[in-house]
Amino acid sequence: MSSQSERLKEARLKAGLSQKQVAEAVGMKQPSYNYLEKNDKGGSAKLPEIAKVLNVDPYWLRTGKTTSDVDADLKKLLENSPVLELDSNGEDPDRIWIDLVNIRFSCGDGESIEFHYDDVLARREIPASIFKKHNVKPENTKLALATGDSQEPYVCNGDEFAIDLSDTEIRDGEFYAVYFEGEAMLKQVFKEQGKKLILHSLNPKYKDKVVSSDNGVGFRVIGRQFYRAG
Template identity: 25%
Template sequence: MRMKTFAERLNKALRASDMSQAQLASRVGVSQPAIWRLASGQTSTSRRLVEIANALNVSPEWLMHGEEILNTERPSSIEVKNTDDNSYHIESLDIQTNSDIDVTASTGLSETIKGIIYTTEQANALFGNRSSKVVKIITVLSDSMSPSIESGDLIFIDISVNYFDGDGVYIFALDGQLYVKRLQSMYKKLAIISDNKKYETWYLDEEEFSYVKIIAKVLLRLSSDHQRFA
């Protein structure tokens, strides 16, 4: 019988793997209450989806959507079909309802735009074969990344990249504060760079970087520089 909800599938996979919620939380690096919220249906997804699926020996597709049987063949990325064959819906990133992140300050980002719809052809040109489930948008309200990203710009991000995936621009949390910065790997340290030269570059050593929670990698921006005609 097909499990209808994420919580049902998660609990089935936990039973099949003979794993407790605490053990799963430890394996994927989240708190036990975060797993409890998923298993009880209080939250319906996690940014650690791929890690949770790997730990439970199931595919991310099955865990998220129930579209595959429980098995050990796990694809490298999440592929989800849109209900409308010619539309690609991108939703705003919602930090406040994320069960894995405790952010107390997020003044640099805003959910100004609730969503954007592209045709699949446009989306493929912009995002390649990424599923709409992993592409999100959010508005940047800081000038720290100017001129690469101006205050008021929309950025498109990939929430499946919740780890350091090489040099690039990321959204990450540290000590309850949310940042959009360029991360650059250096010998035994990580540079956190603001493209705006008015802001200083700072560095984290290997131990300090373990406290960084990467939320997503920035893919591209949509400029807020509008030309008014009326």
């Protein structure tokens, strides 16, 4: 598989643009853009904008995969239900244990979506009352980690949060784990006129992201966030 820098250069040449033209289109300095084409580990919050200028899938630009690969990952996530350990044999256990697996969602500028199902970081106990309160089945739950500060003080960097994978229908103002423009994010989602969605950050230093018919082809709702633990 090619590296990010190679894909970036390949897409730029195919688009018939110079480094300077791409850099100016996204508000970067040409040396900063050149760094991205020269360094395999070069990262930038501008990558989704660069992908738009080059008319390529931002997820492909970041990872070398396509949005169909994202769907495959999400399907795998749904099929790999968490390992549950109930501390009693009754139908209404007081304690439910769920694996915290290495699934990370950005509370910042976003990051490539990566699911490491076999990497169990810890086991966490969630009271059965939490599932009852939110009408969530434990078998539909995944625990994930938040990275970044865009949802502070509600969700902070390093916090763990639970996702209901069966709940993907947007309810105005609720928090959802989503995939958008090559990024896995935890965002508060609002509905707007014209079938637009606003991906909102509580931290005012982060701008809202708008999902529309123009850019929402690869948008995916992974699940609703219903529980958090700092």
